[in-house]
Ligand SMILES: Nc1ncnc2c1ncn2[C@@H]1O[C@H](COP(=O)(O)OP(=O)(O)OP(=O)(O)O)[C@@H](O)[C@H]1O
Ligand SMILES: Nc1ncnc2c1ncn2[C@@H]1O[C@H](COP(=O)(O)OP(=O)(O)OP(=O)(O)O)[C@@H](O)[C@H]1O
Ligand SMILES: [Mg+2]
């Protein structure tokens with residue numbers, strides 16, 4: 001569903017240069033749930049942003065399906081992301097002037113698409129927000145905002161979802177619900193999910209775990225739970 | 227060091243009313259490390275904000291030391307917070323135009339205080355940021371920003387620190403380092419720390435764990451690790 005070939009991302013130059021990604025080769029299979037783990041600063045968010053076309057690589061290539069993202073115009077990249085990619089940001093990035101339900105349907109509203117009403121209802125249901133979906137982000141708890149961010153990524157049934165620490169701010173019960181829901185999106189709808197996590201229990205639910213250190217992939221585990 | 231007496235916080239009114247805190251009585255002893263746990267939306271961040279004087283209670287009282295926060299003018303409340311209270315926000319809340327080291331020393335710079343240079347160096351060291359302390363928040367990873375937020379709260383050696391999920395965005399090694407450091411602030415400098423966490427392993431390091439559900443304290447554990 002998506003892959004990186006020799007992807008490198010360098011910030012700064014000279015002796016303040018940071019090699020956030022260092023010639024990464026990684027492939028994410030359609031219909032699979034992959035977890036990305038690694039120390040703070042190892043390049044996980046950078047990898048997510050580059051794979052989703054939110055940032056450009058300094059070297060190498062990134063593909064969504066068979067499309068090399070560097071061949072796309074700004075406009076076409078925006079359309080590809082809007083129609084095919086769901087993204088859960090580490091800092092949620094919700095629109096402060098819209099309420100939760102408006103935030104959740106925003107990508108589809110922008111696309112002029114109706115989405116699947118039954119699925120949208122189900123997605124909104126799983127946030128467990130009840131009537132709080134009529135509230136704006138600053139009236140919601142941190143974990144509630146995170147659930148809205150997850151729902152927004154799932155609502156449009158994108159081809160692939162990149163989730164940057166989607167359960168970092170919620171209690172374990174809520175985290176388990178979010179994971180169950182994402183897991184169902186994979187098994188029932190063939191969705192592809194790539195998820196950054198610091199939580200080994202979360203990674204254990206994935207089909208595969210990829211380990212990042214200093215911008216390189218250093219290890220991999222297939223089917224981490226016995 | 228701080229306590230709440232019958233503290234209630236109500237958002238909204240009528241049938242959209244949310245009782246974020248419901249007549250809470252809780253006391254935080256000087257020189258102790260208390261963890262606060264509870265489901266998403268149970269009132270943890272609200273309790274932290276009210277205890278630290280960042281928000282007002284609708285009913286009941288909040289004390290820092292012997293001072294009832296409702297008796298203070300806006301100005302005196304600001305001074306009390308600046309000189310005596312450290313706060314780690316769930317969403318970091320760093321100043322985007324200042325670099326990491328400037329963010330860390332900001333409370334002291336605003337107070338016109340020099341702080342303790344040896345302690346400040348040590349605090350900056352424990353962030354493990356190295357030369358990245360010269361970078362601004364948007365050039366740092368999520369976990370790096372969180373470490374800056376923690377360092378900022380500790381740098382001025384405040385009387386009491388309220389930390390809202392200070393390790394939610396970092397890997398377990400970094401989380402353990404942050405905890406060690408905060409633990410040392412308690413044992414070596416008699417600091418009082420009140421920390422919200424979703425992580426049982428983190429709560430296990432505390433002297434006491436308080437459980438919140440629907441704005442009420444429902445349980446307590448003293449010395450949770452055998
Ligand atoms: N400004 C506000 N207006 C209305 N409701 C609010 C406001 N701020 C918080 N709430 C509500 O108060 C309740 C408690 O919120 P709080 O942020 O304290 O929860 P929390 O325990 O920190 O949750 P989390 O673990 O998800 O961070 C939630 O139901 C939230 O939606
Ligand atoms: N805009 C930028 N300019 C300079 N350096 C940057 C920039 N963005 C990220 N970095 C650096 O790139 C490295 C990788 O950052 P990244 O955000 O990908 O880490 P991460 O693995 O997501 O960390 P965390 O677990 O803390 O969220 C870090 O050292 C970070 O400081
Ligand atoms: Mg990150």
Ligand SMILES: [Mg+2]
Pocket residue numbers: 141142143270271272316390
């Ligand atoms: Mg909170």
